[in-house]
Amino acid sequence: MTLRLYDTATRSMRDFVPREPGKVAIYLCGLTVQSAPHIGHLRSGVNYDVLRRWFLHTGYDVTFIRNVTDIDDKILVKSVEQGRPFWSIAYANEVILAEAYRALNVLPPTYEPRATGHIPEMHQLIQKLIDDGHAYAAGDGSGDVYFDVGSYPEYGALSGQRPDAMQAGGEEAERAKRDPRDFALWKGAKPDEPADAYWPSPWGRGRPGWHIECSAMTWRYLGAEFDIHGGGLDLTFPHHENELAQSRAAGLPFARYWVHHALLNLGEAKMSKSLGNVIDLDHVAELGIRPVELRYYLLAPHYRSRIDYSDEALREAAVAYRRVEGFVQRAAERVGAGAVGEVPAGFVAAMNDDLNTSGALAFVHEETRDGNTGLAGGDDETVRTALGRVRAMLGILGVDPLDPQWSGAERTGDLRDVIDSLVALALEQRAQARARKDWAAADAVRDQLKHAGVVVEDTPQGPRWTIGEQD
Structure with missing residues (x-):
């Protein structure tokens, strides 16, 4: 079955046909690191991580590039405001971003280039555009170089905008532009910007x-x-439109498919630092939401569906994930973790239908229900089959509860082992109370643990505990 993707350039669903058989090369526009990331930023990382994992699952050799924009107008504004070098601000936020991606189990890219490391290549492209009549140096001595939009007849095809109806992008001063629609390829030094940013x-x-x-x-x-x-x-215009124009004008075929994810909104507007309407990872942690649950929340809707954020919606997603997680843990205790099983055909069909994670998760929950029925009826074979299938699907989505990423044992600073020891002591006290038939004391221990967010469940193999609500 062939993967079909919605291609922004053609505004249609297209069968994915790689440039080279068995290989796929993906470029994801990374973040401009003028500030720490919010969860709207992280949706991009999670969505394209799922796409990458699906290609890996289907046998492709994947090259995945995710850049870091570490020189930009916004970073320079912060530099002046804070009296710090621009590169110091960029690097500090890049470190925070990298940790956030790791926390959400986003696979590291094949390469993660910084813009400041590729000035020579930029000079080469700009010079070629000038030589071919698609760009010009400003005549006012400013040092600016602009792309000549009028020289490229196909400008606007990606975003569907008509060049004659476009206004200036507003990202730089007019200075010596020939046409307000022209955009900067190179920006001459300005006296009010940091002296080391050139x-x-x-x-x-x-x-x-x-x-x-x-x-x-x-x-x-x-x-x-x-x-x-x-x-x-939100990058379709002007950023991607301009990328496409300058690359094609320079003789580069560039991207064969354009895949855009929808935004994560807070209220009526997209989540944005500049608008002051963001939800960051600290807020998510204060709600008691774990990184795996945030990842589930971000990948559960179709990537082209807008997410309207609310704390309640995030909590509901966490509860839905905990139901699946609870089955995986109980089943693993019953029949052993074992190897992951086959991926159901319905899951495959959903993922090949423009990466429909929402439809794919329906099969995760269906297998979970079958597995829970097997647990209740003592049917170990049903439990084993369902567990293998559920883990296979969750593994592709990056949220398998038995993945070491989520176990805590391998993550520096994780308190799981400490909590486990403390809960073990409490459960020992509860067991002693039950042995002497002091039911009130046993119930009191259980209630205290529940009040602290630790749910105890009695199983044939003994008591087990989880963090969060029991359904």
Whole structure:
């Protein structure tokens, strides 16, 4: 069965046909690290991690590039406001972002290039565009270089906008543009910006424009043509439109498919630091939501469906995940973890239908119900089959409860072992109370643990405990 993806460029579903058989090259527009990430940023990482995992599951050799934009107008504004070097701000936030991705079990990219490491490639592309008549150096001595939108007739095809109806993007001062729609490839030095945020160039001291960065990095790591370009829907215009125009104008075939995920909204607007309406990981932790539950929440809707955030919706997703997790844990205690099983055909069909994770999860919950029926009826073979299938599906989605990522034992700073010892002491006290038939004392221990967020369940193999609500 062939994977079908919705391609923004053609506005249609298309069968995925790789440039090279058995291989897929993906470029995901990473973050501009002017501040710490919020969960809207992390949706992108999770969604494309699931896409990557699906390709790996179906046998592809995947090259996955996710860049870091570490030089940008917003970072320079922060640098001036805080009196810190721009690179210090960028790196500090990059470290936080990397830890957030690790916490959510997002696989590390094949390469993670920084924009500041690819100035020579940017210069090469800009010079080629100038030589071919698609770009020009400003005539005012500013050092700016602009892409000539009027020289590229297909401009606007990706976003569906008409060039004659477009306004200036507003990302840089007009200075010496020939046309308000033209965008900066290279930005000359400005007196009100940090003195260390510049590089020498054939056009004078300056720094790259936002759009040329990604074109240079895709060219460097994936070549002239690659399979999939990903990013948020909000990047379609102007960022991706400009990337496409300058790359094609430079003679690069560029991306074969454009895949955009929908946004995560808070209220009526997208989650954005600039708007001051963000939910960060600290808030999620204060709600008692674990990273695995946040990942489940972010991947559960179809990637092209907008998420309207609320604390209640996040809690509901966590409860849904805990039901599946509870089955996996009980089944593993009953029949052993064993090897993961076959992936049900319905799950495969859903994932091949434009990565329909919402539809795929329906089969996870169906197998979970069958497994719970087997547990209740003592049917170990049913339990074993359901457990293998559920773990296979959850593994593809990156949320298998038995994955060491979520066990806590291998994560530095995790308190699972400490909590386990403390709960074991409490359960020993409860067992002693039950042995002497002091039911009130035994119930009191259980209630105290529940009040602390620890749910105790009596099983044929002895008491087991979990964090969270028991359903």
